[in-house]
Amino acid sequence: MDEFTVDAFVNRDDPIPVISFDPQNDLSDEVEGDLSDSERKRDRLKRHGKNLKENMRKVTGQKSEPGTSMQDRILEKLLQQVIPVEDLSSSRAESSPALDYTSRPSFSLPTMSANFRRFNARIGVVFVFQSKVIRLLSWNTPTHTLSFLAVYTFICLDPYLLTVLPLAILLLALLIPSFIARHPPPTTNAAHATYGYSTAGPPLAPPVTVKPVKELSKDFFRNMRDLQNSMEDFSRVHDQVLSILTPATNFSNEPLSSTLFLFGFLAILVMLTASHLLPWRLIVLGIGWTVTALGHPTIQKQMHSVHKQHIIPREVQAKTLLDTWISQDIILDSAPETREVEIFELQKLSSAGEWESWLFSSSPYDPLSESRIRHERPKGTRFFEDVQPPKGWEWSEKKWALDLWSREWVEERIITGVEVETEGERWVYDIRYEYEDSDQGLIYGEDGEGPASPPPKKGKKKALPTWEEGSDAESEGRGRRGEWRRRRWVRMVKRKWQPRRSVSEGSR
Incomplete structure (x- = not known):
């Protein structure tokens, strides 16, 4: 949009001109010639005011609904900002694909008000039926209640009579009263008491039609009263059922x-x-x-x-x-579910030939692991105290325990190229392999950064003895091991108690 300068609204006394393509405006301009200047200005202001209203409705996307005031439109816009109607309908449709709300109108205060008035004008028949059922079950007229029990008894003894019940209701409750309304009996008079009821002849009264009650009438307010009480009854029954x-x-x-x-x-x-x-x-x-x-x-x-x-x-x-x-x-096993979790302590060989504590990782960081192949650093935490249990679990033991069966977890993971300690501290070392480069005559270490030792006389791959094969692991194996070693620690966890959560009616 172009920015408005000061000169754009200098002449404030005249109305802002609005472009219109209505041919009636041209006719009205011709008629203005016969009017005075004040009358012409008044008519021009009225027309511009109407056009401005229509343009505002078009810009805001509002329909010119009858009976809607400016307060209702402002409140509707405010509620649309507070209540995300589109998001609510889409979430419902995603949770239940069978419920498609795309064809249903969104929330609108004027629509809601109009629908409530129409609903309240037509709900009276439900409250009439409800009052009749209450009078029937409360023995207000004992003959009616006994007649109902007689019909109920026949239906219970012969359930096939249920097929006859809708037809009987159609005849006795709809057709016969409607016929009697069109053919009313003669008025009873003492002088003409000999006349009887006759169905012959044309209808004497108009047919009975069910119409909605008029707004602001007594029946309309009675329906509002009954609807108010029914909502309160439903709320009480709902809360009582849930409390039980x-x-x-x-x-x-x-x-x-x-x-x-x-x-x-x-x-x-x-x-x-x-x-x-x-x-x-x-x-x-x-x-x-x-x-x-x-x-x-x-x-x-x-x-x-x-x-x-x-x-x-x-x-x-x-x-x-x-x-x-x-x-x-009733004996319940209230012990929570328990699981065993593991953590691997990794240590790296320093340039001085001493093992330094590196970190605690969830992966053993073996030579053929994906992170080692990609030359990525191991991920974890530096201290034991920083290791946290899985989400939704808590520690059931106070301390970590060293896994003394190092050979088993190595075989379960099918880890190769390592040396396993079955005694002592149960470390699992990397095995360093040396290769002879036929072109350069150099032997490169595991990291491939430079020569690790003088080239041997024969050019072939040579695997140094593992711990099981060596005679003295401390003397001969120190120079043949790789730069990483790890051992496994285990600890028991149990499921954490979850606080009670409330379930709303709409998410069920």
Whole structure:
């Protein structure tokens, strides 16, 4: 963009001109000739203000939605900066490829407000059904409850009647009431009491249509009240279920969770072998009658008194008996998992012929290792105290122990070109080979930097004796060993205790 200078906005009194390709503007300019100067200025300001609004909407990418105010747009932009909607949808789609949110609109405050109003205007039928179910199960009208139990009994005894139930609901709950609404019975009057109901003739009333309630009406606010209470009920039920299930299933109390797992496994075995022998029709029938009977006010009063007199005083005693049985019969192996880790102590031969401590490395740095072939320096730490356990583990022993079986770990790694000490400090030395260069007549050492000794008379590769082959390792082997030696240290680690982590609903 070009920078604006001071002269660009000198004339502040006139409106900023906006280029427009609307032919109506030309017509309006022709009409302006008949108006006064003040009226022409007022109309011109109005048009420029409208054009400026449209241009701002185009720049910000906002649609001119009806009913959206400037405050809503500002709040929407603020929420879009705070809530990464695109990142949230992409992470959900990656975690579950079946959920594709690309075709769904992103978060928008005006859209959310409009959708809530539309939803609240149409949710009344759900709350009407909920209130009818509550009245039915609470024995508000005993004849209705007994009729429901009769239908439920027939369905339990003959489950094939479930196929008839949707058709019966269609006829009795939808078609017949709609027909009666179009053909209403005559008004009852004492002087004309002999008239009866007749379905003949044309319809006398318009058909019943289900329409959303009007906004800001009494039914609209009733739906908001019921929706508010339903959200609170769901939150309470959700928290209560989690408070009961989570401590017993997340192994925070391992004996209790193990007991629940044991009983669940035994129940699965029993159901796999004896489920076909159980009278499921009678069981479902008894459950339905029991649940419906518990909703009767008289039975609820009796249950409340029984619970207060007999169950609450013995609740602590029953819990104590269960904990005692669990502690005696459920034996858990609470020892953490342990592993053995290793570290190699590397030493290098100095120019004075003495071995100097170099570092502690996770690799033995043998002659044919990849790092030696690439002429890379070994990686590790200089001191024993700086060696850390693997991630997620901790030390189970206080000190490192020297591996006395040096031959075994050398053979396991198939390391060649080394001399193994089976006694003493268990060092594993490099073996230095000498080669005769036929062109130069010189013998180069292992590093290839210069001649190591006078050339022998015969030009061939000569391997000096290893520790096992030599008669005196300290005298003859000192000059034949390479510049590196290593030995293996081991130590036990155990898994580290991890703190409890919370799992949100969206990451499950």
